[in-house]
Amino acid sequence: MLTFLGFAMIATFLVLIMLKKMSPIAALVLIPALFCVFAGKGAHLGDYVIDGVGKLAPTAAMLMFAIVYFGVMIDVGLFDPIVKGILRFCKADPMRVVVGTAVLAAIVSLDGDGSTTFMITVSAMYPLYKRLGLSLVVMTGVAATANGVMNTLPWGGPTARAATALKLDAADIFVPMIPALAVGLLSVFVLAYVLGLRERRRVGTLVLPSGADEEPELVTVGTGTGAGAGAGTATVTGTAAGDGTAVATATATAAGAGAGAGAGTGVPSAGSGAPASGGDAGEEGFQGLDPQRATLRPRLYWFNAGLTVALLTAMIMELLPIPVLFLLGAALALTVNFPHMPDQKARIAAHADNVLNVAGMVFAAAVFTGVLSGTGMVKHMADWLVGAIPEGMGPHMALVTGLLSLPLTYFMSNDGFYFGVLPVLAEAGAAHGVSPLEIARASLVGQALHMSSPLVPAVYVLVGMAKVEFGDHTRFTVKWAALTCLVVLAAGMVFGII
16 A cells, blocks of 8 residues: 555646646645655654655755755856856757756766756856857756766765665775776767757857857857847858748857847747746846956955865765754855955855755655655565565566666665665575676666656755746756666676676
């Protein structure tokens, strides 16, 4: 009964948010509450929720202060050189923009924190996607999948959990997996290339005038004129809906804000599962990374770089709990970069929207995870899945573990999978002579899909900053992320790792 209710609760949640019948926060709270009553355990709902909140409170605190910290670092210009390098590579070509998104997300993912990766990637690439009229779900899908592959780094979480659960060395798990993960990351770049070509065919290519490629982020695409003084013109060439070539001109604004009316192309998305994002580029006086913004602190660049390196080093070495590190880092960054109280309040207010959205999602997810684990649904679902494995598959438990990691890490938290299910799979494999190391390596396969799970708080940073509906992101990303996982699994088997 609990097995059926668990699968039914997850299916109901996914259907409602993908059909946009409920917001993610409402669905994360109301659906588990209803199924808790169906399970006959409504009287314990409060205990389950408090337990879930207690487990996720450190994550909420970490995300809150990480958003403030990296938001301040973006404001003061710490990541501007990286962004400019990626944007020079992009040259306003949709294919290069999408590939650049994957490359940037992969590079930033080296810090092991998904929320950081998404904040920096979206801040850098959002202006180009808006101004070129590219589909924003392409950006969120590519960024999430690239980050999922990189999330397998030993300090990213899953590898350490697998090592702890099976009492193994993290290096013994991760190092042999590097070739398979490299193939997975390469498949993400190939996916980005293919999606970029599709976007190029849909919206055309922006041809920049001579010298404009040095600051491509300052170019506004569309049929209207920006609010600033014109610095030059750019031509968009592409095939209209089957009847010829469309040509449009746009003015590059001096400040890069692109605030003029009609600053986007408004081309409907073809096959991306969501509308193109360029049609409302003028809303909210949209601002990109303005190279002249008042919050820049060039004289403090090396201080901020050193502080960030020290913070990430302390995270990797686990000198203090991550929430505490980000709390200290955010306080220090605000104090040094903005010594005046009104400026500090302004920076906190500027990022309050993201903080509130993400913290709300985390605590709403605490209801979902609290009910899943508290009622025993997770245990019954895992036992049912493991019990359904045919006896003849015993010698192939590594392959089975890799396949099961896709749905289980999507529908469960990493803690639930690695500490609850993985030991059972390892024990079943050991009975048939399969090494726990192979089981542990195979368990990493599903991480590309896991990063788009509704139970991963960082994904709400991604869709929130990109202004993408979670249901649209899910519909677009799941198939590509699952394909990437299968590529990693196949590469692992070919290389003899799994």
